[in-house]
Amino acid sequence: MIDRPSDELTLTLPDGSTRTVPYGTLPRDVVASIGAGLLRAAVAIELNGAVQDLVTPLRDSGAFRVLTEKDERSLDVLRHSAAHLLATAVRRLHPKAAIGFGPSIEDGFYYDFEVTEPFTPEDLAKIEEEMRRAANEKFPFVRDEVNRATAQQRFIDDPLKLERLSELREDEVISTYTDGPFIDLCRGPHLPDTSRIKHFKLLHTAGAYWRGDEHRQMLQRIYGTAWWNKEDLAAYLHRIEEAKRRDHRTLGKELDLFSTDQRVGAGLILWHPRGGVIRREIEDYERELIMRHGYDIVYTPHIVNEKLFEISGHLQTFKENMFGPIDVEGQFFRPKPMNCPGHIVIYQSRQRSYRDLPIRYAEFGTVYRYERSGVLHGMLRVRGFTQDDAHVFCTPEQVTVEIERLLDLVHEMLGVFGYPYTIELATRPENALGEPAVWDRAVRTLADVLKARGQAFTYDEGGGAFYGPKLDFKLIDAIGRKWQGPTVQLDFNLPERFALEYIGADNAPHRPVMLHRVLVGSMERFVGGLIEHYAGAFPLWLAPEQISIIPITPDVAPAAAALAERLAEAGLRVGYDAENREDYRERIKTASRMKVPYMAIIGKREAESGTVALRFRGSEKKQETIAVDALVERLRAERDTRALAPSDALQPAANGL
Template sequence: MATYVMLAFKVDRRECAKTPAMAVDDLAQLRHTAAHLLAHAVVDIFGDDVKLAIGPAIENGFYYAFLKTPAFVPEDLPRIEARMKELIGEDLAMSGEPISRDAAEKHYRDRDQPFKLDILAGIPDGEPLSMYTIGAFTDLCRGGHVNSSKDVGAVKLMSIAGAYWRGDEHNPMLQRIYGTAFPEQAQLDEYLHRLEEAEKRDHRKIGRELDLFSIEEQAGPGLVFWHPNGGRIRSVIEDFVRKQLRDRGYEPVYSPHVVHEDVFLTSGHLQSFGESMFGPIDVEEQRYRLKPMNCPGHILIYKSKPRSYRDLPLLLAEFGTVYRYERSGTLHGLLRVRGLTQDDAHLFCTPDQLQGEYENTVDAALTMLRAFAFDDFRLFVSTRPTNALGDPQVWERAEAAIRNACDHAGLAYEIDEGGGAFYGPKLDIMVRDAIGREWQLSTVQVDFNLPGRFDLTYRGADGEDHQPVMIHRALLGSMERFFGVLIEHFAGAFPVWLAPVQAAVVPIGEAQFDYAEEIGARLRAADLRVAVDRSNERLQKKIAMHQAGKVPYMLVVGKSELASGEVNVRERGGSQRAMKPDEFVANVTAEIAART
């Protein structure tokens, strides 16, 4: 039972896939070769006194680690990069030769390169050694390069960071120079542009600027405090989801955050997932646990009375808050946290109903994601692994149900053959955000395991007891992570239906304060989220402030608006026009209804 990965455990990972333009291995070889060129350039500029360590390809680029006195400063990077570009232009061939351990050690002793000698000492005896040369620079290396410096294409040095040799604080502090490389300049430019966009959109930065949420050091890492602005958005999302669920026959349920440990023993979570669980908490000599998943609670509700086939499908939904221990080093803003609320649901149905329920669920997922302006999806179906539990025919039927549901939705899907969990096949939905990054959001997971572990049954039309099929599904994933993705997707400029303040009424002077309040009341009566700006700032400053707050509409009222009974509507990033308050309310209400 090595891989007991339950639904949505993966959902809360930061999974921002890249779209490699070439095979991953080829790109890694190109980037590792760029690391050689980096060392070449450093030696050319700063001489042989620089101590060399290692230069691997890494995700999104490469680095080379050096020890240099005085240390590198950021101003060095353009010079080094310029030298690398010269080397690339010279079309230098990369060539390798085997070398004996003695010769390699002598080579590096003669040159006083302690880290290279340390690397050599760490390579087991008998393992073949090789030296690679490109241009005037020779380096101990196992190989895996492109043929020529020219093949490195386009290169950019990004940053310098300190790192202890071998990650050990007793060792010297080296400096890593990080860079990236692509076959074509256009690909590099696109990557840099995307990086810049991603930085501007960082949800932690925008979260502070718009006062959406915080993570309070005193309370512990990975635990999210939703501020009023974030709370408004979350409650709009929750209302929207609840309406969807009601329309589709789901029943709302609530389950305790803390339950007896035995529940997780029965579910198997304690055995396979125990290290990620908070607790135990001892009460009256009994052991309790904070729930890491909502499934056992929903199962207990199912099991609370005898069920007949007439009760099925039973669709139980909960914004279920769960707690999972994640190492502090892996936490990241809202994207990876220790306390999260899933838009969770568990579907209990007969085998015959599986197909219809899957279609309904996929349809619900796409409807919801589209409402949040995601329209580029990739679907992954994970099928039966070798260690699968249960009848292969039942699996096949479930897999066919998933594929049919994708077809029904009119979407192509990719198959991860044998990549399913041992307890059932699943569907993952990835979305592409506004700057082309991919996020895994929805998961719809069939489960042939838990109904058996909890001995769930229903009385069939034949009068016999049968085991129901269970589906776990979270469509947004978790509220925290989904919010993080949304903030970055919209760069904080939420569409009007989600915006914490939909309209700011801005009187030019005190003489219009009363009129502004009247307008505010009129808008609130139409269920709009409104702020009336009674500050004594100058108009330009007020406008700048609401612009920074990314408020979709500003309603400026001055002398002439007061006289004509109108408001001057300034659309975020767009036009302005005078209109009657009622016209504005009608327009915005229609916009919200259309969820654009």
């Protein structure tokens, strides 16, 4: 295998020193020559930025660095090895299981198996136990570089591996890795031995198509996670728990925000009054925002003659995601899967002059898309949802300014919700419409605007829509997860298909440019995301109930009722049970459970002095006595500024909710 044995390699260590070793030297030997302690700590090495293990022959000169458990990248090696350990255990328990792929993934690993009987949760526990046993047996990961014929022989009973093998090019090194009884066709890198895999857990099983192709057989995938130490594993499991605690489906039920019902149908959201408050506040805010930014609000029908979607091309391209036609006196109508055609028709309702542009139409447009049953998920993936959709029709010269305005709009809005964000510029996909030159110019325009504003972004190569490039904003939520945020798309397609025109200063017709944009995207998805972002503890302006009034004894009911009225007059959403049915302790419990931002507790002392004892959600027993007038002002200010948190000492502890 070693084709240039006479060559020497020069390795540059991080301290700048160099070593000269023969071609094909094992990194293990280089590391050992640096120090025995380092060899013990070594997980893998990095050569010119690429991770390889200690038993893969060196084939290039360059920057050489030893990776230990402290290096982030060493986790991938651990997890990939854990995947092999998993396969080792599965093969011991289920000798007939055929093996697919077993890579490391973010936070863990998986391995795919082809078995006659799918794994059960009980199997998982047994497999995990077997993995621990195999780890303790301290099997070294042995790399072997072989020729094709030998490899074919080794995997004679593993058709999936043979398929993979047949795809390897002639000039590629074919390697196998063995740990104890298990052998895999694998490029590596791997740990020195299985005993380094100590802190892991199998999480769940799932079906997965072989090669990710839904036309091929389904394999059984086992997911797991692995870490270098107990603390990291515990922290990860805690993170999963935290995500579960924030799950919008659970909180949506607990806080009475929304539901679904099988009589209504899967993927269709019913907004309850409390969820309705949140949505209405967002809509009111956004309406105010976009009016300020020069939009006009329009309304278009929910069902549309399907011929319109033939013109737009959606019926040809996206028929599978559209609900079927409704026969109305021989004409076929369909629920709209997007709002653009309607806005275009409004644009075309009269002749447009360059003096009219830009035209910005906005609509909270409810659209319906047929999503396959398996993909539905709470409010995040649904079949009917309301987009805060807008379309900007402008001259080519106006595009830059319009993009800038959109960036301002997005920045302002995301700030209000407390989302940091990143920007991706998605470029021309494979089967794109339009001239590559036009695409290049459009992508450059977008990039130039971002650069001119000093706004960081990354490219998502080939990630654009078929009709134009786009800017994708990714929101980062309170626990660091990324969410699909606003998108801005340039469209080269629809203006052509609909033959959009405006009359220019030269008195000749011209084709306008069309921008699609959403800010929240889908009300459903956005609110679902917000529930998780805030863990159900909404800032005052969004909270369905903003303050709960809690009299300690029936004596003070008149003062409590008067306070409720004062606050309601100020437009605040007040929770107060005039019937006085509940014990004050019950009310505190309920207000806490419902994550009401403020509790105004009134006893004899407060009633006599015209004050309340004010408590903020999560601040436990920290509270302050505040005059009623001051309270009203304070809440009004906090609400009107759409503050994310109270401005002062009542702020909760960092972990408080």
